[in-house]
Amino acid sequence: MMELINGKAIAAEIKEELRAQLISNSYKVTLAVILIGNDPASAIYVKNKHQSCEETGIRSLVLSFPESLTQAALLEQIDMLNQRDDVDGILVQLPLPEAIDQQAVIQAIRPDKDVDGFHPQNIGALSTGHPGFAPCTPAGIIELLKRSHIGIAGKECVVVGRSNIVGKPVAQLLLRENATVTICHSQTRHLAKICQRADILIVAIGKPRAINRDYVKPGAVVIDVGIHRDNTGKLCGDVDFNDVKEIVSAITPVPGGVGPMTISMLMKNCLMAAILHQLNRVS
Numbered sequence: 001m002m003e004l005i006n007g008k009a010i011a012a013e014i015k016e017e018l019r020a021q022l023i024s025n026s027y028k029v030t031l032a033v034i035l036i037g038n039d040p041a042s043a044i045y046v047k048n049k050h051q052s053c054e055e056t057g058i059r060s061l062v063l064s065f066p067e068s069l070t071q072a073a074l075l076e077q078i079d080m081l082n083q084r085d086d087v088d089g090i091l092v093q094l095p096l097p098e099a100i101d102q103q104a105v106i107q108a109i110r111p112d113k114d115v116d117g118f119h120p121q122n123i124g125a126l127s128t129g130h131p132g133f134a135p136c137t138p139a140g141i142i143e144l145l146k147r148s149h150i151g152i153a154g155k156e157c158v159v160v161g162r163s164n165i166v167g168k169p170v171a172q173l174l175l176r177e178n179a180t181v182t183i184c185h186s187q188t189r190h191l192a193k194i195c196q197r198a199d200i201l202i203v204a205i206g207k208p209r210a211i212n213r214d215y216v217k218p219g220a221v222v223i224d225v226g227i228h229r230d231n232t233g234k235l236c237g238d239v240d241f242n243d244v245k246e247i248v249s250a251i252t253p254v255p256g257g258v259g260p261m262t263i264s265m266l267m268k269n270c271l272m273a274a275i276l277h278q279l280n281r282v283s
């Protein structure tokens with residue numbers, strides 16, 4: 001019988017645990033989110049982050065700016081937040097307007113406040129196994145597998161997609177959990193054949209319903225990171241859910257799978273940042 005991995009419920013459970021931890025230790029945690037421009041999806045994600053902060057007991061500051069904000073002005077805002085002792089985490093909502101260099105912005109955030117885990121120092125820590133912030137979506141995927149009692153050690157994991165935000169970091173995290181990991185991308189030959197090897201198939205390619213049962217080994221676990229709206233307005237992922245659902249052992253739905261975990265893991269990174277800052281103030 002196929003298991004539907006309920007990311008929404010697991011994400012809510014994590015937020016509840018974090019809230020209890022915050023209350024019992026009287027932690028004071030603050031997240032600052034910078035939103036630039038009028039992208040409707042970004043506005044919704046920032047609103048959801050603000051709401052999750054409220055639910056978890058984290059103070060949330062949302063700084064909204066027009067599309068015309070210059071890179072220099074944005075870097076100045078980040079610098080101010082870097083210097084504020086009352087701010088534990090800083091997040092700049094992506095994508096940014098074209099005129100702004102995303103990498104320059106990511107590198108301007110203090111690594112100990114980079115709760116997105118995108119700074120090169122945190123990326124480096126992830127690949128060497130040192131402490132640091134892991135990016136939220138990849139960390140959420142590992143948490144989903146663990147909380148669904150799906151073993152990772154020794155498994156054949158195939159990651160389809162090599163983005164800096166999902167593909168590469170999730171491969172690093174799977175490796176840390178002792179999986180055997182293959183990363184596939186747009187130039188990969190015999191993609192279906194490689195995917196068919198996977199005990200755990202993770203798809204983050206940004207193409208609606210691109211992965212069907214031809215790519216899936218019967219009994220595999222499928223994690224779908226994509227979010228799209230099809231031409232009827234319905235949300236769907238990178239995986240053709242209806243085509244694969246009868247042959248998989250477990251699968252994440254879209255919506256309600258990986259997406260909600262991104263925000264819960266952000267809350268977790270914020271708490272971790274605040275604990276580190278508190279420890280540094282005491283010592």
Ligand SMILES: Nc1nc2c(c(=O)[nH]1)N[C@@H](CN(C=O)c1ccc(C(=O)N[C@@H](CCC(=O)O)C(=O)O)cc1)CN2
Pocket residue numbers: 045091092093094095116136137227235254255256257258259260261262263
């Ligand atoms: N600075 C960042 N920018 C972006 C990130 C990020 O991690 N850091 N990720 C995405 C957007 N994102 C969070 O920012 C995000 C995307 C989707 C979801 C989610 O819960 N999706 C729901 C469906 C929502 C819908 O109705 O559209 C789901 O999958 O169930 C949460 C967060 C890009 N930018």
